[in-house]
Amino acid sequence: MTASSTTSSVRPTSPPRMSAEVRGLALGLLGVAIFAVTLPMTRLAVGTPEAPGMSGVFVAMGRAALAGVLSALLLLAQRAPWPARSDWPALALTAMGVVFGFPLLTSIAMRYVSGVHASVLVGVLPLATAAVGALLHRQRPSAGFWACALLGTGLVVLFALLQSGGTGLSLHLADMLLLAAMACGAMGYAYGGRLSQRMRADRVICWALVLSLPLSLPLAALTWPAAPQSTAAWGALGYVAVFSMWLGFFAWYRGLALGGTVRVSQVQLVQPFLGMLVAVPLLGERLDAMSVGFGLAVMATVLIGRRMPVRAPTAAH
Template sequence: MSSSTVLKTTSGWSPATRGWLLGALGVGIFALSIPMTRLASGSAAEPQLPAVFVAIGRAALAGLFAALWLLGTRAPRPRPQQWRPLALTALGVVFGWPLLLGFAVLHVDAVHASVVTGVLPIATAATGALLLRQRASLGFWLCALLGTTLVLGFAWWKGGAGFQAADALLLGAVLFGGYGYVQGARLSIGPQALAPEQVICWVLVLSLPLTLPIALMHWPTAPVRASAWGGFLYVSLFSMWLGFFAWYRGLALGGTLRVSQVQLLQPFLSMWFAVPLLGETLDAATLVFSLAVMATVFISKRMAVRS
């Protein structure tokens, strides 16, 4: 099928459907973030790239590519009133989420981290309701709460009826991630909005004066596996940059509350990816939980959301 045929086909879809599909694409890209971060940084027992280098260096490398993209597309500069929300977005997605996640996965495996960060959709939805003045039906919130309860119950069960110390870092990462997602989506909405692709690019370029020197300061001095560098390249180019092209456009088209619920699939996709990449195990109970969460996502997609 040619690209023109695809465009004609997708142009007939509603903005909500296109937003949901783009959000799902973004989540698919982000789902590899935790396994790839673990691959890049290793564990406390067998460290690879320094955690700070992985967390901040990925934004520095993505920022260099983003600068070239902005120059190549002759993107307009943000207006003065847009610099503050760009900085707030950077606080969440460039610094808070990657740093806390990077330190957490040194002490827990990717499967555990994927489950705990499964509460990210409710954090994104709640932040979106507050900042974007979006209101959802009771059914929507019941689906969101049910999906989150399933994720938390799964985390509790897999943790041996308790949470590990690294869970606090992971929950902090969730708060930063949800806040950064909504602030970025906010910049993509309205008649004078930035294009979603420009939002993440300007966020990364704005962060370069901090991310680049920090990355150079923490440049690895010991040799590491080639796979660790591969994980670092993935989280730099896809998790930190290209994935947001789809994600922010999806949030802008489909609405933050509805599209954010697609993230309920992310922990289970991350676990499935962790099996071949890291040699971790995936049992039948995990599959049952994942199917139950998927059901809540598809049901929530049909619930009413209004601005």
């Protein structure tokens, strides 16, 4: 055998490709990082009872309307095909969850609670998303997976109880609105993640937003603020419209489709503490050692839960 033939027989090895699950988790984390800024930005837009800003309805519908117009322009530029008739019910449920339910409920509630307090309650969202996702995809998470999910959620609840001081955790109307928002978000995440398995992730949220325009656009116009608003409030509205309502879902739904809704949803366990970190400089709120400690503990449950098996549905014979 000649040297040249020996050399030609050696083929360079390409670097191993990142697995679909790891890519899904990475994209999910990017989406969560974008979403973590949503509640503090919403608080900045709606203000406080002492210094009210935009109405919660305007913030919710304004972000949906702006993102809907951007979605329509993108779909036209891409010459995107219309969704199949069978996809419209799931798109409607996605819109009900993440275009109307979650934004409306959180925007109304955020005038009455701090960014840190609201970020804590977001901790129930991963478990809710995993539960809805498991039902939709007929997946069977292992007992260890559910134990990690429950442990992470329990840590978040314990944190809320400890932070409430001697008065206990007061479940006032704003808290109830936020918990209802988590249920809406879980539904929208799960249905949108399932659609992303057969549609492009960016088109899932774009079609959901375009479907919502006949309601979001007139409601935004009817609730337009009568009084002048600060530059900071308009900037916050711009963020929740372009990033929270639109671009963040490009990464999030793609991550759910690649890594599985049940598993990738657990990345949301870090969202409360990312939100707290943002609320400190943005809203002037305080972050103490307890918050940091609980944040590290919750992130540890995410890392452990990622290693727990999630069984796919058994194929029928």
